Amino acid sequence: MKAISYISLLPLVCGTFVLSQASAQGLGAARKGGFSAADVQRQAGSAQQPMMQMNQPQTGQMEHVPNIGKSHVDPNSGETPNPQVLGMEMPLLDPSGDTMSYNGAKFDVGNNAVVRARFEKYLLQNPDDSSEARRYRKKMRSIIKLTQKSARSRREVGSQTLVEIANGLYEMNEYIGDGGQSGALASAMASAIAAQYANRARNRKNEKMQEEIDKLVQKTNILTSRNTNKVQRGNNTVGAKNSGGGAPAVSNTFTIAHNTKKIGTLEAAGIKNAAENVAALELAKINFQSTIVSMLMQRRYNHAMIGAHTYRHIFSDGDTTLKLDSESQAAQMFEGGVGLPPTIGTMATMASNMRRDVDQNMEAVANMLAQNKLGEATNNLIQAVAVGEYMESVQTFPVEGRRRISEYWTLRKQALPALNARDYGRLEEIASKMKALDPDFDDSMLTSYCAGRKAQSDMHLRNAAKALKAGDDATFNAEIMEAGKIWPKNPNIAKGRAELEKIDNQDPVRDEFRTLIGRKEYRTIYNEQDKFEVVAIDPELKEQYKEAITLIGTIDGMLTQLDVAAQQDVVMGPCMAYEMLLERGEQDARYKEDPKYRDALNRYAQGAHEFTQALEKAKRSEAAREYGSALSNYYRAQCLYPRSTMAGEGAKRVTEIILKAKF
């Protein structure tokens, strides 16, 4: 039953097509005004026209005829073609994927533009609870009751019940929400009844012709009998009587021949009328069945039920079989797999079940909303709207429920574009909102997917950062591109962009860095190493940057250690610190460029002024070749700081000179 119910999705895609088919089949447009048996009589003559068209098919029109009995599915594709009813391919929905196939294309019911548009339009509409709508529904209910009554009443074409039903349908046709369906059904009924009246007229004509035939036969029999008698009398008379007996016999024979010809003509006309009756009846049935199927497919289940019930009243011959090819899939579908041919009763049952399904769906929607299960409520409402958009329970669904489902639906609708745009932040936000609206909403898969993709993007950004520090522009660009490909709106990409801007703006920094290196202002570079870090991208400047940072770091570390040592021994500490600073300064001239080093050297020189004076005097004396003074000053320095390397080495050096000299 569920599979069958999905055929009602057809109007969502091809409702207009179905309507045009109905019109093409001579059902005519709905008319305003009343309906009477006289109308039926007037239409009786025109009802024969389709029959003539059927007998004389126009080859030129065949090009515009739908591919009846043919499917859009390529027979070699391996796909099962959709069933067809009266030449129209029926859409089938695959519940496993919520996809509907029609005309060779597949549609996602939940994401089909047409379905979505119809559903959104429905959500934005106010409940149709106007006085006209209430009057319409009341009338509909009364007509349905009448159809049930007609099933029990005497079956006669043009009965008062049928007239009431048809008039009621024309009244309902005036309601704008009816969409002209009632008028179309009424017209179909009128056409079918007119065809029945035409058949009656032909039957009466046949009866009169039969009476005339009977009379002619009787007359002919009399004439034949007379001729026979004359011949017998002639044979019994001798001489002249016998020679004149042939003339009257010739005159009766001509009349008999004329009567016989006329009887044949009348018989042929009667046979022709009988054949026309059969053809007209079949055509009328097909037209009416087509209308009922159209109503069913347009989800006008009430109309379909009315049509199905009145069918048996209009066509009282008991033949309710649908005119389907018994081998067709449609016939198999309608028969429900029980091996019986599909009938009008099947259609009525189908319409009734669909009404019940839609009502149950709407009841479920109300219950789900009461429990804040918006996801389930939305799914049920989509199905209810798709299957029974024109049902009373759907049309009167309260605006508050529509608003809540619309809010949830909007979020759900936004999720797909966000996913397509790989905006995982937005997707998580949507999932969070959906979760807030519907606690039962399972966002674990969505959030896990988003988290994974975001992590992937961030991983590429980390690689890009590493490449940036390594000065690998190619890898940096590739990683940034990959990160953007995975998560275009990754906020960390903005940071990467800032790094790029740094690279773009590094020339002034690079120039400043080179100036500072030229001036040997390493401490300035050290103090602003965050600013000058970007120059490390340049392999040439990278070494200089590292040297400057390492040098000042070493000096600062050394000064810290010397400060501690100097505080522990206030006598020799300054001497030790001074000598060490002096030694390092002489080993690496860059030390002397550092103001902090120079300050420390001066500070320790003041603290160990005797030691420093002795060393300086020793060096000056040594340079002046005053070796006696030099050696005695080295000795003095050693006395002040026995572990002095400079004093020891100086003393050793001068001692050797003195010992080797000649006096």
Added chain:
Amino acid sequence: MARKRRSSKNKKSQLPLVLGGGGAVLALAIGAAVVMKPSEEQKETADSRFNIADYRQDASRLTGNTYRLTARVENIETLGNDRLVAVSLPNNKQERLPLLVRSGVTGRVNLTRGDTFAFHVACRNGQDAEGREVKGVMIVEKVETD
């Protein structure tokens, strides 16, 4: 400040005056010796004119001067038979004075670290192997045990 010792030159025309003065000086010296009776330390500091600080400041100014210094041997550096001895003076034990002791100068005196000796020294200039000056070096001329 120590003065440069001038070399004595006898002038015959001033002989009576010198003799008279010498006698007076002698008398004063004897009198002072009797009255003041000098201590043991003063005896050790044989030549109080010498000051290590002065020497450190400008040894060249003392070139040519001779001194008798009583000093304690603190360190000895040797090169062949020559030695460079670092000594400390009794009145200034915080400083060291370098003395060049040539081979054979000490005679039979054995210089040992920690012992005190009387050094007769002269401040001289010399030359290294390349002929460049080596100025203001105290050369030991004689060593006596203290």
